[in-house]
Amino acid sequence: EAAVTQSPRNKVAVTGGKVTLSCNQTNNHNNMYWYRQDTGHGLRLIHYSYGAGSTEKGDIPDGYKASRPSQENFSLILELATPSQTSVYFCASGEDWGGFDEQYFGPGTRLTVL
């Protein structure tokens, strides 16, 4: 069965600190995605990747970096965390079917920036 895991599940960070959120998938999917979920905004795409070594900007990339060192792993990096980045973050993986493939989501990471 498809599996996407995220770590940590909960994180409290201080303003100005560096935060790294990690995602691992065992689906052997080429594509991976990072979203944030906020009340009133739904799911918004931050960064995505087509494979190891590739990263693409989504709709709200400012303040975030992404890294895809391998097929299985995709990280989201907040170099200088701000309270506005307090949110729930979801990672997802999917096939490369040109927009017709379903995405498999992880359980989410709740990030609080104080």
Added chain:
Amino acid sequence: GDSVTQTEGQVALSEEDFLTIHCNYSASGYPALFWYVQYPGEGPQFLFRASRDKEKGSSRGFEATYDKGTTSFHLRKASVQESDSAVYYCALGDGGADRLTFGKGTQLIIQP
């Protein structure tokens, strides 16, 4: 750019009521359309998709029909149950960038 507009906020129903959550889209080309469901404390999960005009997608008693003329993909269920309480997201697939654009989500609350 591509966008999805769906019923905003909450929909509150009683068990066995008929459900409709509206979804309209704006996109160039011919996107695939999706419904996802998210239960409390979990990530969203795929419900079903449709990829051409007049195609019906369905799963778990939910269904929606792709209507290119009205640019809609409304979610319907004939008789809801308490276990259907969740947040529902409509989404469209961008073939060029191989990514999804989601609506803002609709929270469905079913009272027993």
